[in-house]
Amino acid sequence: MNLFDNLPRQADEELFTELLSWKGVRIERIVSTGQSTPPCEPYNQEHDEWVLLVSGSAGLWIEGDGERDLRPGDYVFIPAHRSHRVTCTAKAEPTVWLAVHLP
Amino acid sequence: MNLFDNLPRQADEELFTELLSWKGVRIERIVSTGQSTPPCEPYNQEHDEWVLLVSGSAGLWIEGDGERDLRPGDYVFIPAHRSHRVTCTAKAEPTVWLAVHLP
Numbered sequence: 001m002n003l004f005d006n007l008p009r010q011a012d013e014e015l016f017t018e019l020l021s022w023k024g025v026r027i028e029r030i031v032s033t034g035q036s037t038p039p040c041e042p043y044n045q046e047h048d049e050w051v052l053l054v055s056g057s058a059g060l061w062i063e064g065d066g067e068r069d070l071r072p073g074d075y076v077f078i079p080a081h082r083s084h085r086v087t088c089t090a091k092a093e094p095t096v097w098l099a100v101h102l103p
Numbered sequence: 104m105n106l107f108d109n110l111p112r113q114a115d116e117e118l119f120t121e122l123l124s125w126k127g128v129r130i131e132r133i134v135s136t137g138q139s140t141p142p143c144e145p146y147n148q149e150h151d152e153w154v155l156l157v158s159g160s161a162g163l164w165i166e167g168d169g170e171r172d173l174r175p176g177d178y179v180f181i182p183a184h185r186s187h188r189v190t191c192t193a194k195a196e197p198t199v200w201l202a203v204h205l206p
Contacts, residue, residue, distance in 0.1 A: 001178055002176040002177050022153075025203070027203065054176075074106075075105070075106060077123060102126055
């Protein structure tokens with residue numbers, strides 16, 4: 001199986017695909033095609049998360065850390081209960097994320 | 104931090120870098136530059152592993168599954184106690200793996 005299988009060029013919403021769910025760990029592919037998180041609806045999770053931007057580009061804001069630009073290969077640890085949001089993603093190409101949701 | 108930081112072009116041995124160790128999960132970058140696992144010394148681990156080939160190319164043999172060629176984006180789940188070995192990796196470019204060692 002390949003992370004780049006069935007990539008949408010453009011979609012109305014982000015595409016979430018679970019690649020593995022095992023002993024409390026979930027590995028997920030997320031494909032963004034220009035979407036961002038509404039500023040008034042940030043993510044805030046019960047679990048820690050480790051995320052890798054595999055292709056494309058994005059902006060990521062994390063409470064307390066501010067905003068950063070992400071390019072392919074960049075990875076970030078997002079602690080539980082820390083508000084965060086995707087401020088932008090590339091429109092010209094799919095942005096592929098690998099998210100590891102930790103126990 | 105970026106997965107492609109400080110990539111060796113060529114090295115005598117594979118390079119292992121721990122990116123995260125958290126609640127029983129270890130996320131590791133492995134960089135191969137032509138190395139392979141000696142046939143008589145396969146890996147055999149106590150824990151499950153999920154591995155993604157990020158760049159380069161490799162051959163991977165898993166007991167019971169046989170050998171497969173891996174290209175960028177390919178991912179594989181390797182159950183605990185299943186012998187496996189890397190049969191070859193690209194010599195012309197670094198092969199970057201992301202290994203998630205599960206609890």
